[in-house]
Amino acid sequence: MTRLNWGMIGGGEGSQIGPAHRLGAQADGNFVLAAGALDVDAARGKAFAQKLGVAEDRAYGDWKEMLEGERDRPDRVDLVTVATPNNTHFEITKAFLEAGFNVLCEKPMTMTVEQGEEIVRVAEKSGKICAVNYCYSxxxxxxxxxxxxxxxxxxxxxxxxxxxxxxxxxxxxxxxxxxxxxxxxxxxxxxxxxxxxxxxxxxxxxxxxxxxxxxxxxxxxxxxxxxxxxxxxxxxxxxxxxxxxxxxxxxxxxxxxxxxxxxxxxxxxxxxxxxxxxxxxxxxxxxxxxxxxxxxxxxxxxxxxxxxxxxAIAHPEGFPLAVANIYVDLADAIKGETRDGLPxxxxxxxxxxxxxxxxxxxxxxxxxxxxxxxxxx
CATH class of the missing domain: 3.30.360.10 (Dihydrodipicolinate Reductase; domain 2)
Known part of the structure; x- marks a missing residue:
């Protein structure tokens, strides 16, 4: 099975949600962490990305650097996860959608209703997937x-x-x-x-x-x-x-x-x-x-x-595997299969x-x- 390239923005070392995304995205072999801008502190984010196995040239200092670095790569990421503070979700999600990337955004997707409507329109125009991590579903x-x-x-x-x-x-x-x-x-x-x-x-x-x-x-x-x-x-x-x-x-x-x-x-x-x-x-x-x-x-x-x-029955599957199920549906959707449960x-x-x-x-x-x-x- 060919694994999809995955990039992450935010969710750095010590974050609450970052580990769940990293476990979830890679649990079923659908994605490999290929790029990341993981921390507001550029040096710390680059170091942590490399610790996780990201190549040095794809361990970015911030999301804008990641956008420029990934935009024209033949092996660019197939999906970008936005796991940054709430007030940055809109700008980052919109920029990556407009550049033709599929995006999974943490909730809330935006800070205003107007921004939300714009993201819906941008996603429709781009033809790319914009998913939101309502993982409990x-x-x-x-x-x-x-x-x-x-x-x-x-x-x-x-x-x-x-x-x-x-x-x-x-x-x-x-x-x-x-x-x-x-x-x-x-x-x-x-x-x-x-x-x-x-x-x-x-x-x-x-x-x-x-x-x-x-x-x-x-x-x-x-x-x-x-x-x-x-x-x-x-x-x-x-x-x-x-x-x-x-x-x-x-x-x-x-x-x-x-x-x-x-x-x-x-x-x-x-x-x-x-x-x-x-x-x-x-x-x-x-x-x-x-x-x-x-x-x-x-x-x-x-x-x-x-x-x-x-x-098997009686064995628990917890929160990280619920997140993993979002990534399962995303992988299928990126490959062209319809998953109507994907938020x-x-x-x-x-x-x-x-x-x-x-x-x-x-x-x-x-x-x-x-x-x-x-x-x-």
Whole structure:
């Protein structure tokens, strides 16, 4: 199998997300790390890239140098991952798309709705893939839930309840930690803190499983630690185009909760439940029947769940392999195969529109507002 050349921007030594991308991209032999601009400190980034096996002439000091260095190479990278701070995503993603590169961008894809719409247009014009790392949607059992909804096993979806809450930013004495502080700094994070950081994962998952898009929402934001400009807790009610009702709670001050991402789907004829801390299992309850525990690796699961499972039943496949599944779908898409589970620029745009709608609603005492991007209204 010919491996695709992969380049990474950001995600340097000590970063939170960098290792997951490096493990994920290379887990299945689809990609080889061929180029990188891994750190805001040029020398440190070059040294780390070479430590990872990148050739000296492809270990770049910054993303602009990488763009120029890769643009005309006959063996240039087939995919660029953007894993830099939020406020740089738009500029880098746009530049590489315009230069004809496929891009995987960390979320949020952009800082504004207008930027999101521009990325969608640029991606369409370039003919290249612009994917967004909503990796939780790539867990095998999440794909199983989606297939069950699609096949009508729970009937029409009436209600989705999503939650992404943790307590790791709940210590006020740690509020100035640089790894924490930027998430509540408008200059770095944008107009929203916790909802833009974690809540949009849960909202994307709701749409992904239900097969519907958010039309309107009502939000309540709170900054429970007074030094924070942006919210660290949010409650969002939403309505989908097809009539599904949604409830979403997201928090970073829920001390005692660790990762805390779970979702429940309630249909006319059954209900489903999945939690990221027990990702191998889905709880399925048919109306009038007993709750069943479905396990990753069972022979009766859908082809989609089986395709993205690597190890036998009862063996866990965690977060890095969920990221790896995004790269599996990307590799297939780059080679011309259709993978409709791959989160794309339009998903990143819808998330940013929801962020701005939630901010507007919270500022207006929870008023219901249109959550759709202008180009889809």
């Amino acid at each position: 790539a867990y095998p059992m999440v794909r199983e839930m989606r297939q069950m909804v699609r096949s009508g096993q729970v009937g029409r979806v009436r209600l989705v309840v999503a939650n992404f809450s943790h307590g790791h930013h709940g210590d006020a004495s740690d509020a100035d930690n640089p790894r924490v502080r930027w998430r509540y700094d408008p200059g770095m994070a944008g107009v929203s803190g916790q909802f833009a950081d974690c809540g949009i994962h849960a909202m994307h998952m709701a749409s992904f499983i239900a097969g519907d898009e958010v039309r309107s929402l009502s939000a309540d934001f709170a900054s429970t630690i007074s030094s924070r400009e942006l919210e660290d807790d949010a409650m969002v009610n939403f309505r989908m185009e097809g009539g599904t009702v949604g409830r979403l709670w997201t928090s970073s001050v829920a001390i005692g909760r660790q990762h805390g991402f779970d979702i429940q789907v309630f249909g006319e004829t059954g209900g489903l439940r999945w939690a990221s801390e027990q990702p191998n299992q889905v709880y399925y309850t048919p109306v009038g029947g007993r709750t069943q525990i479905m396990e990753k690796g069972e022979g009766s699961l859908s082809d989609e769940a089986g395709r993205l499972s690597r190890v 794309l620029a339009v998903d990143g745009l819808r998330s940013m529109a929801a962020v701005y709608a939630a901010v507007a609603s919270a500022q207006d005492n929870g008023a219901w507002v249109d959550a759709r991007p202008p180009m889809f209204q």
